[in-house]
Amino acid sequence: MKQVTQTKPLEILQTIMEFELAGVVRYTYYSLVVTGSDKENIVNFLKEQANESLTHAQLVGEFLASLDGSPKIGIAPIPEIDDFSAKNILAASLANEKQALELYKLLLESAKDVNVAIEEFARNMIEEEGSHHLEIEEMIRNAN
Ligand SMILES: [Fe+2]
Secondary structure (H helix, E strand, C coil), rough: HHHHHHHHHHHHHHHHHHHHHHHHHHHHHHHHCCCCCCHHHHHHHHHHHHHHHHHHHHHHHHHHHHHHCCCCCCCHHHHHHHHCCCHHHHHHHHHHHHHHHHHHHHHHHCCCCCCCCHHHHHHHHHHHHHHHHHHHHHHHHHCC
16 A cells, blocks of 8 residues: 555656756756856856756655665756846746746655655755745846
């Protein structure tokens, strides 16, 4: 019975790992192509986000493995962009962060009253992911 109920959180963890790995590629690419006058700060921010995505992908993958799940190789689809202005790239970054947050919330929902360890993991990640939104929104307001 317990194994059946755990299938879904494991699937979501796999999806999140693939999403975070896509984040590594997205943010690295964004840091290379972004334009604008405050470029240096934004490039640094995007590189930090790429690193954070990698850390998260590793954390999620390790957690998935610790639950006897078997992480599969894969990466989420990466949307194309054709406007490389700081404002547009930051908007795409914000969308990425919001999507990540939604996935961790989905994970939390799937584990509620089923698995305390997954619940706790999801709560911690939600706290980490949630903290970036205000920062990016502020950067979008200041970008040109
Ligand atoms: Fe993340």
